[in-house]
Amino acid sequence: MNEKTKSFLFKGWILLSTLIVLAIVFYIFGYILSNGIESINMEFLLDGPSGIPVGSQGGIFPAIVGSLLLMLISCVFASILAISTSIYLVFYCESERIKGLIHLITQCMSGVPSIILGLFGYTFLVLYLNLGRSVLAGGLTLGFMIYPFIQVRVEKTLLEVDKSIINSSYALGISRTYTLFKLILPICKSDIVSAITLAGGFAMGAASPIILTAAVTFAPIPSSLSSPVMALPFHLYILTGEGISLEKAYGTALVLILLLLIINIISTIINITRKEHK
Template structure:
C-alpha cells in the first residue's frame, strides 16, 4: 500500500516536471521559430525607423538601455539586499525587529509592478527631480527585485555550517571579519547566481519603467540621467499599438536570448562552485 502511494507521488512529480519542461521548450521554440529567421545584423545594431516608429530599423538603443537599466537595478538591489540579510543574520538580536523586516520585505514582494512604476514616477521622477531617466527606472526596478535577492541571500547564509561561525567567534573574530573573510568567500558564487537571476527578472519587466525611464524612441543614453529605450517596453509598444507583429517577434527573440544568456551564466557559476 505504501509503495503504491509513493508511486503515485513519483508519477505526479515526473509528470509535473515534464509538463513544465515541455511548456518552456514550446514557448522558446515558438518565439524563435517566429522571429529568429528574420533577425539580421542591421536589426541588432540599428535604431528604430519607419512610420509608425518601429516598422523598420532595429533595436540597438533598446538593447543598450535594457543593459543599463538592469545593471543599475542589480547594483542597487544587491547592495541593499545583502546589507539587510547580513543585519538580520548577524546583528539583529531582537525578534520583533527581525519579524518586522521580514514583513516589509514580503510586502514589497507583493506590490504589483505597475504600482512600483507609479511610485517611482511620483517619488523619484517628480519629488526627487530625477526626471525620466535611466537612474529613476533602474532604482524602481531595483526595488522590484530587492525582495527576490534578500530572501535568497538569507537562505544562502543559513546554509553555512554554524560551526564555522561559532569557531570564528570563539577565536575572538568580529562579526564583520567573520562575514567578509569566512562567510562571503563560501557564499559568493551562490550570491552571484542569485543576482544574475534577479537581473533576468529586471531585464524582462516593462511596467516599472513605463513611467520612470523608458521612452518610445531615444538614442543610446550618454549618462544615467538620460531616458532610454528598453526591449520589454519596445515590445509592448510594437504589440499594443499594432505596429508590426514581425518586429515584435524579432524583439522578443533578442530579449529571450539575453535572458537565456543570463541563465547560462547562473549555471556556469553553479558549476564553477561545485568544481571548487
C-alpha cells in the same frame, strides 16, 4: 484500488505534468524562434529603430543597451541594500521583534504588483525627486522590485554557513567585521552572485515598472543617467500594442529571451562551479 495501481497512476500523473510543462516551454520558445529568427540580422542587432512609424524599420540596439543598463543599475542598487539588510539580520540584529518586522516588510514588498511599484517610482522618483523619466529612475524602481528576491536568498545563504566555522574565527580573537568580510562573504560569494544574476534577469524582463519611469518609444543610447531609454520589454509592448510591426516584435522577443537564457546559464554555471569546490 490497490497500492500498485495507485503508485502507477501517481507516477503517470507526475510524468504527464512534467511533459506538459516542458512541451509548453518548448512550444513558446520554438514559436518565438521560428517567427523571430527572420528579423534577426546584424542590422537588427546593431542599428537603432527607423521608419514611419518608428520601429517598423531598423533595429533594436538602443533597447538592448537600455535593458542591460536598467538591469545593471537595479542589480547594484538592490544588492547593496539586500546584502546589507541580510548581514544586519543574521549577524547584528538581536531583537526578534525587529527581525520579524523587517521580514514582514520584505514580504510585503515582494507582494506589491509591479505596476504599482512603477506608479510609486513615477510619483516619488520621477516627480518628487525630480529625476525625470530616466534610466536612473527606472533602474531604482526595478531595484525596489528585485530587492526582496535578493534579500531572501542572501539571508538564507548566510544562515547556511556552519556556525562552528564562524565560531572558530571568533575563537582566534578575530573581530566580527573581519570574520564577515574575509570568511563569511567569501564562502557565500558565488551563491550571492548567482542570486543577483537571477534577479537581474527578472528585472530585465519586467515592463510595467519602467513604463512610467524610464522607457520611451524612441531614444538613442543614453548619454547620462538622467536620459530616458529604450528597453526590450517596453519596445516589444509598443511594437505589438500599436500594431507597428509584428515581425520586429517577434525578433525583439527572441533577443530578450536569448539574453535571459544567457543570464540564467551564467547563474547556473556559477552555482555548479561552487558545488565542485566544496
